Amino acid sequence: MDFYTFLIQLLNSVQYGLLLFLVASGLTLLLGIMGIINVAHGSFYMIGAYLAWSLAEQLGSLWIAIPAGVLLTVAIAMVLEWLVIRKLYRRDHLYQVLLTYGLILVFEDMRSVIWGDDVHGVNIPGILAGSLPLTDNLSYPVYRLFISGVCLAVALAMYWIIQRTRLGMVVRAGYSNREMVQSLGINIEFIYRVVFAFGVALAALAGMIAAPVSSVFPGMGSQVLIICFVVVVIGGMGSVKGALLASLLIGFADTFGKVLHLEIGGIRLLPELSSMTVYLLMAIVLLWRPEGFFGKRV
């Protein structure tokens, strides 16, 4: 690998890492701040992607489809929280996994009924459709750089809201001691509903932003779910900083795991290594710090 190719692979790593962060951020938020394990996270990602596709077809532009889709998912999430999720805050994590798992089945079948089982594509909006030339035969899609920009903006906004605003403080306090916050006259139920909706909207937003590059297809949610949990676990529960660092590290491990091979005398050693690099990374990090990079010690 020459130096220039190496630089491009670095760019690929960062770009993939940032995309992972965007996809996993909603999960970090719900798990770390509210203590809810939401295995239906991937389903919201899928719903976002399908909304981006169907709304962009009807409204004519992805730029209108994205805010409309976010509003729609916020509304769905609020109703969902009121219907079922709020009964789970005091329950064991097992109940949360069971219920949100049930939601996966419901959403998957509803997707099949409403949108069918076909593969769909979403067009990249005109001004972002171009590519920047990198070498004589490789170019980089502008839209991928745009995704990276959105991811960074989301990371900064999340960090700021959780650490620097009153809302963030109340939510964090609510997780440590719900009754105390309530007795101070704060409507914690409403705040939780808002945060849940925000976490779901983040998942849907990730699906919408990623739709033009990933295509829209059944089962796309379960593909991202596992890697999202890896990000959250490596980064430390609830740490936005940790999730960002973990995403970037996974981006590097995955990219270079795919293109660097151990070869001796032309024979490849461990051809399966590329499918393991991410999990090796996770194992190493957890051996060193069982609570993840920025997790609270338990």
Added chain:
Amino acid sequence: MDNDAPVNQRRRDILKAAAASATAASAGMLLPSVTLAQPARIKIGLMLPYSGTYTALGVAIENGLRLALQEQGGKLGGREVEFVKVDDESEPAKATDNTNRLVTRDKVDIVVGTVHSGVAGAMIRITRESGTLHIIPNAGVGAATGPLCAPNIFRTSFSNWQSGYAMGAVLAKRPSVKNVVTLTWRYAAGEEFVKGFKDGFKGGGKIAKELYLPFPDVEFQALLTEIGSIKPDATYSFFAGGGAAKFVKDYNQAGLRKTIPLCGPGFLTDGILEAVGNAAEGLETTLHYGDGLETPKNKAFRVAYAKAFKLNPDVYAVQGYDTGLLLIAGLNAVKGDIGNKKGIIAAMSKAKIDSPRGAWSMSRAHNPIQDIYLRKVVGTENRVTGIAVKALDDDPASIKQCKMA
């Protein structure tokens, strides 16, 4: 996610159990008389995907099969036909139970299935033992007509190797193609396509590099950069469904489509052309069927299928139709005597199938010997531009492993 299967299963079983007990309560008395009244029917067990990603494929295969039988007045060798349907959910873990249900409990005469290679592999293990006539209408796994072949097992579709070989043979004849990179998922089907391609490409240029991706990973960017730095004259690739759509788009956006032509088996571009827009324009693929095949048989088939099901037929419908033609050839030869298995197998082995895809016959290992077409993406069509390889048999190495008398 792998672990959603058990819960799914349980949920379905509960529903089925509830439905079954309800039916039994209301109509239980009628059941025995129904089975006694029609002793002469031929029972066909359809084990196909009726839920999940491959639903459309399962439905197309069943439609094709029904169309072929309809043209015979709905009969096989003069006898009425009864279908028993099982949804295999493309779930290998449930394949053994589902097949046993058809073979042991329902005692079907013929098993037809399926799309997913893993499920088909499990089915073969049972039908080899039981000796039940088994027709595979899609799954391209090489072993089915190789080391695992059996007199009672036939395939009416293709083997992965055939499709890969044809593309290799096409590129080997192009002097401008000296270096090729292959890229696919590291799992059985992907490796079989690549092996076929390499066999076909022998005598042409060389394979500069074989790249693999864990299944079903769709993050291609790192490997596209790798291809860009190797600068081959062509890329041979197999992906399917959502993965194929994403790959074809990423390949185009990386700027590679114009300088390094992308080619692959037909499944790379089937069913995704609407989704990828012009990113697939000009891509060449090889398959045993294609849009706009100008033969009278194909035209008649397309009209009849569209009229019967209000759908356009695809390659899967053709495979289902040919499954019907093969059964007709077998059962007509013995005048519907389903007990004469030897006679049926002999007739099916020798059958010349006049298919919409073109005439084909069975190989010694019961895989179609067929023309593989070269197709080019024009707009939203996989247009046939010629025959890549005429009357192609399966992988010689695989046939050699078939221990059938």
